[in-house]
Amino acid sequence: MTWTNDLVQQTQQVYTGSEGVSAVQTVLAFGSASEAHAAYRDAMAAMGGCQAASRQMQRHQGKPPDAVVTMDADFTASSAWTRVWTGVPTFLTTGGPQTDIELFAQSGASMSFLDCKLPYKTVPISKSAAAAVLQAMSSGL
Numbered sequence: 001m002t003w004t005n006d007l008v009q010q011t012q013q014v015y016t017g018s019e020g021v022s023a024v025q026t027v028l029a030f031g032s033a034s035e036a037h038a039a040y041r042d043a044m045a046a047m048g049g050c051q052a053a054s055r056q057m058q059r060h061q062g063k064p065p066d067a068v069v070t071m072d073a074d075f076t077a078s079s080a081w082t083r084v085w086t087g088v089p090t091f092l093t094t095g096g097p098q099t100d101i102e103l104f105a106q107s108g109a110s111m112s113f114l115d116c117k118l119p120y121k122t123v124p125i126s127k128s129a130a131a132a133v134l135q136a137m138s139s140g141l
Contacts, residue, residue, distance in 0.1 A: 006031035007039075008109075020094065020119040027112045027141070040077060040106035043113065047071070047081050047102065054085055061088040073130035078105040078138055080130035087119075094119050101125050105137040112137045 009029040016022050030036040047069070054067035067085035081102040089095040094117065101116040101124075114137065125133075 006035045021117065023114055023116040025112060025114045025137075027110060030109045030111070033109050036106050036109050036111045037077070039111050040104060043104050043111070044079065047079075047104075050081070050083060054083060057088055057090075058086065063088055070124060072125050073127050073134065075131070075134060077107065078134040079103070080125055080127075080134060082124035084124065093117070096120065099123060103130065103133055103137060105134050105141065107138050107141040110141040112141055 007028060008031055011027045013025045014022070015025070028036070028039060030039060051067050051069035054069065055065035058065045058067060063086055067083060069081060069083045071079060072082050073080040081104075083100040083102070085098065085100075087093045087095055087098045087100075093100070097120055099118040099121050101114075101118070103114040103116075103125075105112050114133070
């Protein structure tokens, strides 16, 4: 995603686990709460088109277009999304069956998103787990 809003600072934390599991948390600080909320709305619009974009990427790579993107939790200024698909290798994704979990939280002039990659797993996040992670993300902003 490209941030055209009044971005003041961006920080990232990378996490790695066993069996290729990884996550990147990005925290964005904007000049105002309205700019952060606009960025959150932009992210939601991008996620709304993620399934079509993922399937287009799959077709371009000669893979069956099997991507399914669902919103697993939707709260005030926070949400969780799951993409289950046969990934294509890019600088952001690995090839093969996988689940990508995207969590977004906006509070005040900040927005955080957590991008989790679960290769060879095809399970979405539960609503209760998403709620717990989103609460922790929101309170950390």
